[in-house]
């Protein structure tokens with residue numbers, strides 16, 4: 001019986017490890033400036049945890065077999081554990097956990113807490129059940145005011161985010177259901193949510209941040225490759241959560257300016 005358990009534990013361990021290892025990479029190609037560092041962190045965590053998993057499951061199978069019922073009638077002695085070993089593996093686990101956090105947090109903190117570059121493009125992202133809206137400042141470089149009482153999700157773009165069209169700064173604001181970004185230019189993102197918590201997730205940018213009602217959260221990142229990338233909501237936000245996705249189109253600076261000018265012209 002002990003041997004059968006050992007075999008089952010080891011077989012499950014090695015088969016599941018094989019399937020994880022055989023799929024060498026789990027994310028789409030990274031196309032943002034911070035992506036290589038995040039991928040390194042991801043790969044390191046993945047391999048370190050894989051080794052821990054295989055060693056722990058290997059030891060479990062071995063010990064199940066080693067201390068199997070041998071059918072003799074000797075009195076069983078109960079062990080209260082081994083303090084030295086417990087201190088050792090608790091310390092090792094803590095080191096791994098805290099170490100991974102220390103390694104990873106500067107990558108995220110740089111996007112979150114360091115200010116964006118002065119020439120960064122300000123883009124406001126508003127999440128609502130169940131759509132994303134993207135707002136650009138227009139020529140004045142300023143976002144117009146919004147008012148909660150003007151929010152009307154059932155109507156078009158401007159009212160959906162509660163834009164106060166009487167504010168002069170709001171006149172040239174461009175609002176879009178698709179995100180356009182110029183390549184290789186930093187984006188100064190401002191995240192808002194109208195109703196519940198959403199999470200703005202662009203796997204290709206390795207970027208994920210909650211959008212929280214009542215907060216304006218600043219983050220910044222730099223897309224590095226022209227292309228279309230998927231946006232998903234990564235926070236279970238209601239019945240329509242599954243369809244709350246969008247596209248970000250990374251284009252050349254010239255194409256971006258043209259798109260913005262066309263949108264601006266369409267407002268006149």
Ligand SMILES: [Cu+2]
Nearest residue numbers: 198233237244
């Ligand atoms: Cu959502």
